Amino acid sequence: MTREEAKRELRPLKEMQKDIQAVEDEINRLMTVATKMTTNLDALPSGTPQNKIEEALIKIEEYRGRLTNLLLKSLEYRTRCLAKVELIHPASLRKILIYYYFQNFTLEKTAEELDRSYQWTHTMLQTALDKYSEVS
Numbered sequence: 755m756t757r758e759e760a761k762r763e764l765r766p767l768k769e770m771q772k773d774i775q776a777v778e779d780e781i782n783r784l785m786t787v788a789t790k791m792t793t794n795l796d797a798l799p800s801g802t803p804q805n806k807i808e809e810a811l812i813k814i815e816e817y818r819g820r821l822t823n824l825l826l827k828s829l830e831y832r833t834r835c836l837a838k839v840e841l842i843h844p845a846s847l848r849k850i851l852i853y854y855y856f857q858n859f860t861l862e863k864t865a866e867e868l869d870r871s872y873q874w875t876h877t878m879l880q881t882a883l884d885k886y887s888e889v890s
Contacts, residue, residue: 755887757880763890764835764855764883770828771858777821784814832856841889847882854879 755763788810836856842848846868853864865875 755890757883757887760883760887760890764851764886766831767828767835767855768858770824770831774821774824774828777817777824781814781817781821784810784817788814838886838889842882842885847878847885850875850879850882851886 788807791807791810839848839851839856842851849868850864853859853867854861859867861875861879862872864879865872868875870878
């Protein structure tokens, strides 16, 4: 496996996290909308349909199902990739991969967490990807 292939294998971790966050955000948005609608029910004229609340609750349940599927898929993929990362030595290289791919940190945030320069972190990420490609 090459470094580029290692990147392609690990990149879905970041993409899955973005998808999970987007679904969680949508659930929270729908919950806010539904909550606002229910608190305003007393102000509505009698006989006003509550279809919008029902629609929001149905959508929330659909998104929760989607979130569950995404989380299960992500967990399975993360477990497979993490098993390979655990074989990398030294631990500082593992830490860079975990921050960057598993915790979805930017390279700048990874450098900050490691109390290192951006350039050092970038170089070590490349080294870590080379090590990852060797264990795959």
